[in-house]
Each structure stands twice: as C-alpha cells, then as structure tokens.
Amino acid sequence: MTMSDLVQQALDFGFSHAGLLDPATLRVRPEVRQMCAADLCRSYGRNWTCPPASSSLAENARIVERYRSGLIVQTTAQLEDPYDYETMMSAGKQQTRRHAAFREVLRPQYPHLIALGNGACTICATCTYPDAPCRLPHLAIESMESFGLVVTEVCVGNSLGYYYGENTITYTGCYLLELK
Numbered sequence: 001m002t003m004s005d006l007v008q009q010a011l012d013f014g015f016s017h018a019g020l021l022d023p024a025t026l027r028v029r030p031e032v033r034q035m036c037a038a039d040l041c042r043s044y045g046r047n048w049t050c051p052p053a054s055s056s057l058a059e060n061a062r063i064v065e066r067y068r069s070g071l072i073v074q075t076t077a078q079l080e081d082p083y084d085y086e087t088m089m090s091a092g093k094q095q096t097r098r099h100a101a102f103r104e105v106l107r108p109q110y111p112h113l114i115a116l117g118n119g120a121c122t123i124c125a126t127c128t129y130p131d132a133p134c135r136l137p138h139l140a141i142e143s144m145e146s147f148g149l150v151v152t153e154v155c156v157g158n159s160l161g162y163y164y165g166e167n168t169i170t171y172t173g174c175y176l177l178e179l180k
C-alpha cells in the first residue's frame with residue numbers, strides 16, 4: 001500500500017480529513033508544555049499521558065528524529081451555533097474512538113507506530129496516576145499537545161487545513177509510522 005492509499009484508507013475509515021505527515025516538519029515546543037501547566041483542560045498532573053508524567057521534550061524530539069513517515073487524521077463537526085457544547089463533546093469523543101481504532105488497523109503494517117491524539121488518555125474511567133502504574137500502557141494515547149506539538153503548526157506544515165468554516169470544530173490526531 002502506498003502512503004497515498006493510506007490517506008484514502010483513513011477517509012474510508014470515517015475521518016473527515018487526512019493527510020500525510022512528514023516527521024521532519026515536527027517541532028516540540030516548550031511553550032506547549034507551559035500551556036499544559038496552566039491546566040485549562042484539568043489533566044495536568046492527573047494522567048500518565050500528560051505532563052509532568054509524560055516523556056520529556058528532549059526525549060520526544062529524539063523519537064521524532066527516528067521516523068520518516070506519518071499520517072494526520074481529523075474529525076470535523078458542524079455546530080448548530082458557537083455554543084453547541086454537546087456537538088463539540090461528541091465530536092471529540094468520536095475522534096478519540098476512531099483514532100484509537102484506526103491505530104489497530106495500522107499496527108500490523110507499522111508495528112513501531114506511535115499514535116498521538118486529542119486530549120488526555122481516557123481509556124480508563126479514572127486514571128491511576130499517580131498512585132499506581134498505568135493499567136494499559138500499550139493502549140494509552142498521549143495527546144499531540146502533551147508531546148509538545150502545536151496542532152495548527154503541524155497541519156500547516158503538512159498542507160492540511162485545521163479550520164473548515166464557520167461553526168465547525170475539528171479534532172486532530174496523528175501517527176508516526178515508519179522508522180528511518
């Protein structure tokens with residue numbers, strides 16, 4: 001399967017948009033970690049996939065350098081109005097589920113893949129952090145932000161949109177696929 005076929009496969013799987021990701025475009029940025037520390041999403045210090053428990057930016061930069069291909073996937077939803085919180089939540093959950101499910105589709109072909117999603121890992125109803133080790137480390141998914149990535153920058157750097165019109169919301173995830 002070619003990388004272009006992979007984009008089509010992601011679209012067929014149900015993502016609203018998909019595009020190839022060149023890992024060479026990725027920059028891990030300390031500013032994103034500072035935003036995490038502001039704890040607007042109420043996940044900082046509460047989840048194994050979020051700072052300060054998640055891997056260091058230096059480590060993440062080294063991880064990125066080892067990969068030569070990747071994929072970006074998005075779910076876009078139309079909101080009834082800018083305050084349509086219900087649709088926002090539902091689209092976010094849909095992207096989380098789809099992104100995790102597609103990882104399992106990709107895994108046989110890309111056994112070294114790394115999935116980066118939207119928001120803190122929500123596989124367990126309550127994360128064990130910090131009292132006990134992660135229950136399912138092979139399934140836990142770190143967010144792009146926790147990894148140190150600016151989502152809009154990743155999209156722009158790979159010629160994929162991130163805004164699809166008035167009263168829409170888009171959630172983005174990605175996969176690092178092939179090692180160099």
Ligand code: SF4
Nearest residue numbers: 048121124127134135
């Ligand atoms: S799999 Fe469970 S314990 Fe592990 S990071 Fe996710 S929510 Fe936390």
